[in-house]
Amino acid sequence: MSTVRIGIIGIGMIGEEHIRRCSQVLSGAEIVALFDLNTDRANDVIAKYSLDAHVAESAETLIHDPAVDAVFVTSWGGTHAAYVLEAIAAGKYVFCEKPLATTVSDCERIVAAEVDGGHRLVQVGFMRPYDSGYRDLKARIDDGTIGEVLMVHAAHRNPSVGDTYTTDMAITDTLIHELDVLRWLLNDEFVSVQVLFPRGTSVAHAKLKDPQLVILHTKRGVIADIEVFVNCQYGYEIRCAVVGEKGEVALPEFPAPVVRHGGAISQTVLMDWKKRFIAAYDTEIQDFINGVSDGKLRGPDAWAGYLAAATADACLRAQISGEIEPVSIISRPDFYKH
Amino acid sequence: MSTVRIGIIGIGMIGEEHIRRCSQVLSGAEIVALFDLNTDRANDVIAKYSLDAHVAESAETLIHDPAVDAVFVTSWGGTHAAYVLEAIAAGKYVFCEKPLATTVSDCERIVAAEVDGGHRLVQVGFMRPYDSGYRDLKARIDDGTIGEVLMVHAAHRNPSVGDTYTTDMAITDTLIHELDVLRWLLNDEFVSVQVLFPRGTSVAHAKLKDPQLVILHTKRGVIADIEVFVNCQYGYEIRCAVVGEKGEVALPEFPAPVVRHGGAISQTVLMDWKKRFIAAYDTEIQDFINGVSDGKLRGPDAWAGYLAAATADACLRAQISGEIEPVSIISRPDFYKH
Amino acid sequence: MSTVRIGIIGIGMIGEEHIRRCSQVLSGAEIVALFDLNTDRANDVIAKYSLDAHVAESAETLIHDPAVDAVFVTSWGGTHAAYVLEAIAAGKYVFCEKPLATTVSDCERIVAAEVDGGHRLVQVGFMRPYDSGYRDLKARIDDGTIGEVLMVHAAHRNPSVGDTYTTDMAITDTLIHELDVLRWLLNDEFVSVQVLFPRGTSVAHAKLKDPQLVILHTKRGVIADIEVFVNCQYGYEIRCAVVGEKGEVALPEFPAPVVRHGGAISQTVLMDWKKRFIAAYDTEIQDFINGVSDGKLRGPDAWAGYLAAATADACLRAQISGEIEPVSIISRPDFYKH
Amino acid sequence: MSTVRIGIIGIGMIGEEHIRRCSQVLSGAEIVALFDLNTDRANDVIAKYSLDAHVAESAETLIHDPAVDAVFVTSWGGTHAAYVLEAIAAGKYVFCEKPLATTVSDCERIVAAEVDGGHRLVQVGFMRPYDSGYRDLKARIDDGTIGEVLMVHAAHRNPSVGDTYTTDMAITDTLIHELDVLRWLLNDEFVSVQVLFPRGTSVAHAKLKDPQLVILHTKRGVIADIEVFVNCQYGYEIRCAVVGEKGEVALPEFPAPVVRHGGAISQTVLMDWKKRFIAAYDTEIQDFINGVSDGKLRGPDAWAGYLAAATADACLRAQISGEIEPVSIISRPDFYKH
16 A cells, blocks of 8 residues: 555644645655645644655645645635545545535535546545444444334433533534434434423533434334534533344443442543544544545545535424424435435 | 231232232231122132132122221223222221223313322332332422433333234233333322324234334423334333433333353343232332221322323324323322322 | 240340331230349330330240240340340240350350250240242242352442441451351352451551451352451442352342432442341241241241351351361261251 | 664564564564564564564674664563563563563663663653543552552453463463552552462362452551452453552543443443453554653553552462462662652
8 A cells, every 4th residue: 555645725623634644644645735824823733743854835735746645624614525536526535524514415415526526535544343342333223133214212411511512512513423323223314303402401502402302213213313412511521322122232331441449330422523533533644645545535434424415404493493393305416326 | 017918809919919918928918808799719818828718799898898008900902990989988997909990081080089088099000110120210290310311212022922913902901011110200290291103113013013103292391202003022121211401311220140151141031020020019019008007098199190190191092193182081089289 | 826925135226126026017026024133224114115015024924924925036246145034944936136245155055955955945046047038039049040059249238337346346246147148148158258358448446457358158169258348338238149160149239219410320238237127037036936926936046046156157267367267067967957 | 753673573463463563553663673473474574574684693783773763572581581681681661561570680780781781771662641541540540549559359350371381371371460550559569468269269270269358458557458360251341440548540441332222231341451451552553662762661561560560469479378478578779760
């Protein structure tokens, strides 16, 4: 395998994390070009990680640079669609952090462009299918232990969120992960959604209804109830239990020492998401690197990005209407049938 | 304390269990009279438990027998209301197995009769508030550990049910326990209900939609989602997690030895409900005996029986309509305010 | 079953507990006579529990009173042997709290007297074989799940003990329960013992070495290591894991609500032994009552009391010698072979 | 960081694993030279992993090759000492799989040689200090949660071992990991050991006494009891509970989906060690690579290898004598004090 040369657009926290990963943790890649609106930031990161890389004049220059094999899009969400489309136009592999695009129509445009190009180039940054917990869960579903799946009970809890986090972001920033991973887990598709608002926590500010209870129906009739609670205070937890005809299989708790102390047996809960999925991020990016090297991407594709966006769109409508809202999906191109 | 003399009407499985309990397990009571449509059955049970008791000519005779201090109504549900009303008329304490009555209007009639009598005489056979698991759960809610309650996630699972069990019985026979215990646990009231039907298990027969997902809204805005799955195959489990502003508190799993064997760490799950609540039944009946002895009942009252019936009624409507159905409740008599 | 009439000698905390149990919780017994050196104490308890009982002039009078069917010995340990021997002489059933006697030779005397009498009269107050946890554990051992037993890992932890608790009491007051229950659990006998002293906790006073690690060898070659730690501070816990050729089976943790709060998932640990074994005490005393009523005791017998005493004796020698000490056992009378 | 060029001696299963790791998983290293007595094997591996590497004529040639920055010794244990000494003589960094040497005197020789050289060059392949479970455990010990450590209860269980595995290998191949990791965990040293043989499993062959119970005493008075059971049949498990003055902290179970099925709640146990420590191996080798790159090794040093060997030696004596055997340790060179 020759080394995959990566150019990265947008160097915020997640962008820097991927730079660190490629240069210090993973195998087979090097960062060769960076672009950020803040050029100083780009230069600082080059210095910090001793990268043998240059700062590109523009995102477009970076994408078309022949010395760049693959592009990471880790810029602000609103810019994703344009950069991904540009990468497709340039015939470059592109890893785009979620969301693939901020509108369903932009996702459709990306899908159409990739199909037209005739070769799969896009991987979307949904890391949960790379998490060993979810993989083990899927293995137990697929091996038939619990029989046909009938229900899912899930929860996505954060200890707290900042002032800029609003009711819609519970869908587009938080639930979006469940929308992708459950579809993958169940090998099924969502057809309708309902959003319920329990009594709100007094901790949330006026523009955020928290918690929310999202109820999803799939094509095969599975109902998934998902609690999204982003100010739960006590910790960061991702829970998922899948109930089938013959039993249930659920994510285990994140491992932590079992402590007996002061009248209790306890295990620490994580307070943020980074440690929870750090290994999954490593596996995800290594898989992308390997996929570029092989000429064959295997991770979440543009169609997955589109489906998550279309389902999120229905959830946003359901937040407002209080009704059961259908999920509208265009017909799946043969290109994405595997 | 002088011994409480009990007359029992209807000697099926549960009736015999209470006879065994009063004569072999608990303190302060004796069974002195029995009535069953099948007189041989009554005589057999007298012999089996060496009771110093007689078979009454009718339920009415038994109720009015001056040698009977308190009546157990453990006959077929359709007869409960008449016997309870008769006991109230006779000024006798009466322990009535759930349901208090099979119609909401009969429950209202009982409530009215008891209020008119001016002295509390009725205890309804909801045993879960006597379960140490639920009591410990309530203690942690009441001590403020989790702050204001926002949501409940619960499940009621049986391994299988017989051929006569139909879709409505998931509410009236099964969910009815959750309807009572959650109200008690949260010290709140249900205002509306919704029933969802996920893909059905292939194990259930044509007249039973199984599982069901019941969503309850309370006066304070709590939303409770409760899975009722009576053919889950793997075991009998009652699960209840209460989520508040600051955390969650949940029933523990029923204790069983931790076995390491054959590639797994496992704990046995009960296959029926009897062992799960056997201690709660003992505590419940002892509390009734003590209450009769003291002249002051403390367990679930006729009002609790009425509320459960009224909420179940709304659930039955919701099963058919597919809509969110309101729970209609008459105004609470001062008599039941404590 | 006619009511069993009980006389009780010694009304300390445990004596009062058994009086409460017999008069308010259990079935088929009544307290008819009491003796305590402190007559006021006896009269107070009669009043407190509204007993229809009298205060006996002496323990001997109580034992020989024809109105007493069975005797509870709950006095100070040093007096047990004399009262039990008197009860045997009187042909009365006797429930003796542990220890059966404070010396091995007194235990032998009791065994000899009971054998001479030709009818089993004595039950020793080892309640753990009545604990549902240990019973379930034994069931999994006996059903062959783990194959032949090879090892036991156990621990007996108390949060703290008083100033009068000395190094030897870790054996005679604390480990004594494990000595009895493990023998019963394994259906085996101890042949030698070793006691190790790890670094002591700074919390214990000068006359108490705490913790201790006791290593027991059985006739069949099983080795049991038992930690005794009576100032562990964090809670009261009894742990027992039995390892066999094919697996391990262990006591579950005592059930408590699962709490998510403040960065941890936790379950409360008991802080004292009362709640841990309260149900076992109830079952134990009910079984004694039933046994007296049937004329056939089934609980821990005088031989069990003797074996525990003889093993404890070897442990005390091992505490001093630091060596592996043999357990000397007289040959088992046929009377005790079942 | 420039790429670390690695030469590897001995390409068995573990050698190949490290080659895979360096070429496909980790960052900053490349395999440039291989030596194995079986040259075909070496060539096959070069082909399999598309290595840009050559097969060396001898281990010595490889060690002295100026194109090699660091040496991996993954050959048969009996050859380790010679290769490590040669690497020290050549001034090369060397990662030596356990054991550092098969005799205590060879370990002493390596220690002396490294001290003479004046620069730390050796890392021993003890991977457990790199395991996140043990690291979290150590963090909780070091943060004072449980106070001063008094006892350790541990177990090392394998489902089965081959016919060539003998009684002594329970120490030298299996317990050796606990000897290293416990010393690191407690920051203490072993002063004496005792080995007990419970009833043996019928599954083990004649030359293997299995299980064994090893009791270790440390300089600070901690007693550790460690069960080694290499034919436990049910799975691979590493357990470690550390008991202090104020509580206990223990390794959690290895995470696996929680399955409800067929009357049980269960979690799969691993059947071999590879998956258990795969992440620890990655972290260990990456740390070695980084250490070579920085010129400063941080992992288990030659002194750790020596201490484990000396303690194992005492255990082997204790297996035979049945007595408590002292651990003889030379005085620690200042070189190894950090």
